[in-house]
């Protein structure tokens with residue numbers, strides 16, 4: 001165990017198989033076993049199709065929170081999908097992937113989903129780090145239009161230093177943005193984010209199966225955080241900002 005005494009919350013994971021260039025996948029029982037190994041007590045899951053997340057959240061309500069993955073181009077159908085997900089399987093947030101579905105993060109096509117998320121008081125997690133669709137600046141524009149919606153900037157800029165810097169600066173300007181650490185290579189930027197953005201607005205995510213917890217947690221370990229900050233980033237911030245409830 002890398003962090004003695006800190007039960008870990010993973011704010012970003014996927015179940016099922018991702019084909020194409022990724023050719024990677026993980027089943028529910030594998031995720032549960034992996035989490036046990038690394039003392040991950042709760043995981044936020046987004047999957048395609050959404051039924052995978054629904055089944056996982058229903059089977060392990062204390063271990064898994066499901067988000068519904070929506071395509072803004074579906075318009076009213078996407079809004080309906082969100083309503084049904086909340087009602088039928090207790091979905092607790094929305095996942096958007098501007099790169100996969102080719103929309104700019106702040107395009108008005110996203111507004112109907114954001115309006116509903118605002119109404120339902122649900123966080124919206126958005127992939128970041130790939131031009132031209134999912135850059136931190138665009139997510140910042142969206143955050144400005146929806147100051148009441150908690151927006152999780154997944155990957156906090158991802159692999160490019162310029163985008164990582166932009167993620168930190170953008171989150172600093174918009175108090176409704178929370179940064180998530182998965183796939184972001186620089187351990188130093190985790191500490192910088194906590195100092196610049198605030199100790200309450202950075203959270204650990206792994207992005208299973210694309211990344212492995214032994215690698216993702218190691219980066220947090222090397223970031224030079226104190227015990228208080230570690231507890232915040234690994235557990236408290238996700239519980240609070242994502243309004244998670246589990247035993």
Ligand SMILES: [Zn+2]
Pocket residue numbers: 012013014207210
């Ligand atoms: Zn992901």
